[in-house]
Amino acid sequence: MSTEELPPVPRVAAEELALEGLAQGTAAPTGIPGRERVERIRTVVVYFILFAVALLFAIPFLWSVSTSFRTIADTVAGFSLLPRHWTTSGYHEAFHTFNFGRYALNSAIIAGAVTLSNLVLASIGGYAFARLKFPGREVLFMLVLGTLMIPDQLRLVPIYLMLVNWIPAWVGHLGWHDASFINRNGVILIQLVSATSLFLMRQYFLTIPRDLEEAAKLDAAGYFKTYRKVMLPLAGPALAAVGILMFQGTWNALFWPAVLLQDKSEFTIPIGIAAFHSAYLTMWPPLMAASVIAILPILLIFVVFQRYFVAGVASAGVKG
């Protein structure tokens, strides 16, 4: 597996997603008599379909918001577009009775820690892979990319047993006694850095002109200082893409939290939703409130940082 086999980050799509209105699609023939009316009708039909599909895509989310403000009685009283009696008791119950405030905090802690450690480790590592020469560099980088071919299901049992037996013993030698990793610590530990973030950072550093570092070299700056003072300030877009990708992925994640989180007090929102769903099947308002709590932060980040999400998609392609 070599670097060339990986899909490039679709920069064009990134810009396109952010920029509005630049005509670039199929050229519509104009100026031919009779064509114009046909074109206009076609345009109306296309917009009608587009808005219908967009509405269709939005309905599940809008419906969950609507239900999150209902009373339970309202949810079984037949169809109504908006709540008959608006109430925030769904949110109140979700936060207080069913602990989703706590779960949101847990999700934020895990996602925050994983994001931060990815930013630090992937940017330093990415800098080294892009710029520093050391024997075996290409082999090591291929090894990093190779990890994308190793699915979670193969790692499940070995990692679980390592977290039960070995890791606590190792950190015990370092003075951290009776540590447990079948919990939040384990979820964070096994996601400290990902091949995807390392790949994205390296690719970005490769695009930065070398002149800037040469200048730093003349100032006799060391490698860490060059990384810290020259490269890192220029890597804003890559850091944003990695940060957003990691935060979104970890905030939404289900698999490893489902495997490792056993104490209710450490549940993340997705695990909380799964547990709630199997226990209180038809208490829709608090469940929909919990879903809104799970979705809203990602929606806000998406609205503000739309174009960085596209880099994330490209790397989703790297997986596998």
Place this chain on the structure above:
Amino acid sequence: MAVAVAKRRRVGGGLGSERTREALVGYGFVAVPMAFFLLFFIFPIGYAFYISRYDWQIFKGPFVGWDNYRTLYHDSVFWRHAVRNTLVYTATVVPLQMALGLALAVVVNQAIRFRTFFRAAFYFPSLAASAAVAAIATYILASDGLFNTILDHLGYHHNNAWFAQQSTALPAIIGLNAWTTSGTIMIFYLAALQAIPIDVYEAAAIDGAGAWRTFRKITFPLLKPGHFFVAVVSIIGALQMFDQSFLIGGASGGPNYSTLTTVLYLYNQAIANIKFGYGAAVGVVLFAFIFTVTVIQRLLFGKAEVA
């Protein structure tokens, strides 16, 4: 301190020592990630195989050779339900999400107003938490849910919860995931579409080719590398489906195994039933299968790229 060392290098060191220093710093900078990947990715491959050769439940038991694999070979729940469901799911959801994603991409690649809005609206379901989306889907597809209400108005009466019935649970998950994944597929196809040179379309327009003909004769064939890439990513993703089955069908993949997938079965054996040796064997077999699929795809189609 780094400055001081660097100065010393410039004064005293020859080319050799500077190179050595650069290499040492390089190893230092990648040391933590490399140790991490070795420990949590490379090593577990061998360790999984090792575990799979033992009767390992809560504690490590005796060496049993290939027994866990033999048991798996005769495990009817695994083959008749988990494998079957996963293959049915993959064979159905992949074409569906590819067709939907391509349709969305072609439309939002046109010169239209509110293009950014449409792209965002179609893309967002892929980004929302699978747990939340599954919860919403359960609500909408409940026996008295929105979907059945709409069907009722259209004259079809369906009074059962779609996820609670053995015959409709997996198809409902297929529909759900085709919808949520189509946004991601759309972004992949957008990148591929934008790699098609615009003069090709101009030539088609001069020849008087209509929209459908242009799509069928020009766009679709020129997207060939895009199709391969999207297919590879989709198949590998679909073979590893876990979230929706876990959320909707529970750890056992109910009702009556109808939503049980291979990864969910592995989770169930290893974590719920604490059969580590057997779970490891399931993991090794699934890995071998996915790896084979990947290699075959590579051999058949060569490099998979967006554009």
